[in-house]
């Protein structure tokens with residue numbers, strides 16, 4: 001990965017932290033996108049110390065705010081003109097319905113709208129670096145998801161696991177649609193399930209999944225094991241040119257029927273363009 005620039009979102013904790021560390025160990029310039037300055041700086045300093053790689057940078061962006069995502073993308077583009085790998089890893093689970101800065105349901109906003117916008121804003125840099133890769137961390141929970149186009153912000157009722165599953169289905173739909181839009185252009189897009197991983201995920205979030213996750217954590221795989229598929233998709237020559245696939249345990253795996261529905265992929269893309277303000281703004285998107 002020497003000479004390559006990699007962005008990892010949510011890189012201060014769990015799967016994202018290990019992904020950033022291992023890609024730094026492989027020699028990449030790693031740009032960590034994190035929401036907390038203190039946690040981000042502590043993780044960056046530790047990754048530099050553990051990897052021996054000084055080329056580890058931090059950009060602050062809170063995915064609960066699309067304007068913050070835009071500022072983060074602008075900061076990246078002022079420092080770098082090429083991006084070889086984007087790892088869309090940041091994500092959360094919420095037991096209660098909260099709203100993002102723009103008034104969207106928070107799980108959908110942070111897990112789907114923010115990486116959708118970030119990826120589109122960085123597409124020019126990805127194309128400039130081709131062959132390049134977009135890796136999106138979804139979840140096996142997407143299998144229980146369904147995209148309710150008439151209620152994307154869960155106004156009619158909120159359940160944490162449903163909102164999470166729906167957002168993780170949105171990740172696979174987005175990744176598949178991106179792969180089709182970028183076909184032949186040297187930028188691949190794949191999504192993945194990391195396994196059930198003992199991280200900070202869902203801690204303090206309340207709700208059934210939060211409680212269940214806490215109880216089950218001792219039986220989960222380590223963050224080092226959980227990051228392996230992300231690292232594989234970000235760096236292995238074995239997946240050069242592979243695109244539009246969903247992986248688990250570093251192998252292509254079948255995703256849900258809805259995730260492969262091209263009409264749903266297209267519609268979600270178009271709605272997301274409107275929700276993020278990408279439409280008609282000359283973003284250089286993959287339309």
Ligand SMILES: NC(=O)c1ccc[n+]([C@@H]2O[C@H](COP(=O)([O-])OP(=O)(O)OC[C@H]3O[C@@H](n4cnc5c(N)ncnc54)[C@H](OP(=O)(O)O)[C@@H]3O)[C@@H](O)[C@H]2O)c1
Nearest residue numbers: 010013014015035062063064090091139196197199200201
């Ligand atoms: N753990 C599992 O079993 C599991 C299973 C399937 C899928 N996943 C997926 O794996 C990914 C990584 O999760 P993890 O398990 O490593 O959990 P984690 O340790 O909680 O890491 C999540 C990362 O996302 C960041 N994040 C959360 N909200 C954010 C926001 N508003 N703006 C910017 N960053 C934000 C967190 O930042 P803070 O530290 O500041 O909160 C943290 O860096 C997620 O997409 C998750 O859905 C995890």
